Amino acid sequence: MVTAEFLRSLAADVAAGRPVELSFDDFPCFAAKALEGRAHVTPAALAEISAGLTPADACVFERAAKAIDEGDLAWIGFKYVYDASAACENVDNEVTKKYGDVGSGCGDSFVFFCNDAKEIVCGREHSPRDIFQMKDATRGPAMHAEQFDGLTWLAVALFDKVRVWLLGASDASAEVAALAHHVGFDVVAVDYDPAYISEERFPNARRVLLGGGNFDELSRIAANPSDYACVLTRGHMFDPEACVWSIRNNLHYIGMMGCKGKNDTVHDLVLSKGGTEEGWERIKRPIGLKFGAKTPAELAIAIVAELVDERYKQNYSEAARAKHDSNLGR
Known part of the structure; x- marks a missing residue:
């Protein structure tokens, strides 16, 4: 499991604008075995997300480190966009609960924090639909990861398995x-x-x-x-x-x-x-x-x-x- 010390170091690097490279050891949701059967995401997605991190994302890693210290039921999650137009343009249909007239808040992949109390920490633009899907990370994730076109969601737990x-x-x-x-x-x-x-x-x-x-x-x-x-x-x-x-x-x-x-x-x-x-x-x-x-x-x-x-x-x-x-x- 990823450690609080590592996350604080990562937050410092991201805040300072230094390049970082997230690994499969720390974020195994991107490893090939974990992605078997997921058509829209490959292990290369982790490198894409690493390269796209900005100082705005440091708050996510800082909050995640605190959650580990406190023994919180919490997750670091990832929004991965494989088709930016579809991610932003798709809308709710007659079956789903209405979350507004837009899909994703932006066409970018990003990292976020969520805990079981449904607290969200995210340094990027996001829509009500994004919030719904970020909270869904607490399912481990996620019941609705593949629900909407153009993007998918992944997460890693910040607590040990039973x-x-x-x-x-x-x-x-x-x-x-x-x-x-x-x-x-x-x-x-x-x-x-x-x-x-x-x-x-x-x-x-x-x-x-x-x-x-x-x-x-x-x-x-x-x-x-x-x-x-x-x-x-x-x-x-x-x-x-x-x-x-x-x-x-x-x-x-x-x-x-x-x-x-x-x-x-x-x-x-x-x-x-x-x-x-x-x-x-x-x-x-x-x-x-x-x-x-x-x-x-x-x-x-x-x-x-x-x-x-x-x-x-x-x-x-x-x-x-x-x-x-x-x-x-x-």
């Missing part, structure tokens, strides 16, 4: 890893068997291979209280060890797959291995939202849906969630 520990390399775990990565979690998969915790099965996860043919070495690994854990060991063989580790690390969310009869057995084993009754009650059993999922792929949808819901509740206040649900008619 880390999810997949304890066990079962088939369900492999399916969860793919979906969890796709919706923006930092995924770590753990198992003792290299045949199961392979790169082929977990291509987008950090893989931790335990020694000894069991989960005993799991106790040597540290996790953060803000992390999530999904207990998905193959055949439930090492669910007790995974639960005890999750409880001892006081993880924010712990979920375990399994039926009531198996869970009663795991309960007794968890307590015998040093877990507490209070910790056991914190474990979501069974893991995942309930909608009839049976296969590993279906179970992964149920599990990741629950992870998304938990992340949403963790990141947003009750008042913000109520407003969001009201806007959606829920």
Whole structure:
């Protein structure tokens, strides 16, 4: 993730009119992999935006640095114009909310800041339509990035991804890893068997291979209280060890797959291995939202849906969630 120190240095260079070159490491939304399927933007767009920065843009990087210092839910976003005439001339149609008689406020690409409170910082001319689309960056982005002709929108988060520990390399775990990565979690998969915790099965996860043919070495690994854990060991063989580790690390969310009869057995084993009754009650059993999922792929949808819901509740206040649900008619 981009650092506050780097952003302040960048702001100073931009304010002084010194040339800067933004990198894919700091702004990965422009990397080739992130742009797969986006017809109107290529990695070369980042160089174009770098070359077009002016002292007016320094305020964006300064505000972004402050947001990182404060632990704010915030984003640096980019408006990328590939057809200036179309960007300025397109108008709202009968379906969309009306944002005035003009499209984009200018035919230039630019950088902007937005946070979850919908604060916008932008040093360039922009229209009401632009403001609507800049605020849309808070969706991660963005539901409406490709809505209007001539321009598109990209963004990078200024906060860390939530880390999810997949304890066990079962088939369900492999399916969860793919979906969890796709919706923006930092995924770590753990198992003792290299045949199961392979790169082929977990291509987008950090893989931790335990020694000894069991989960005993799991106790040597540290996790953060803000992390999530999904207990998905193959055949439930090492669910007790995974639960005890999750409880001892006081993880924010712990979920375990399994039926009531198996869970009663795991309960007794968890307590015998040093877990507490209070910790056991914190474990979501069974893991995942309930909608009839049976296969590993279906179970992964149920599990990741629950992870998304938990992340949403963790990141947003009750008042913000109520407003969001009201806007959606829920």
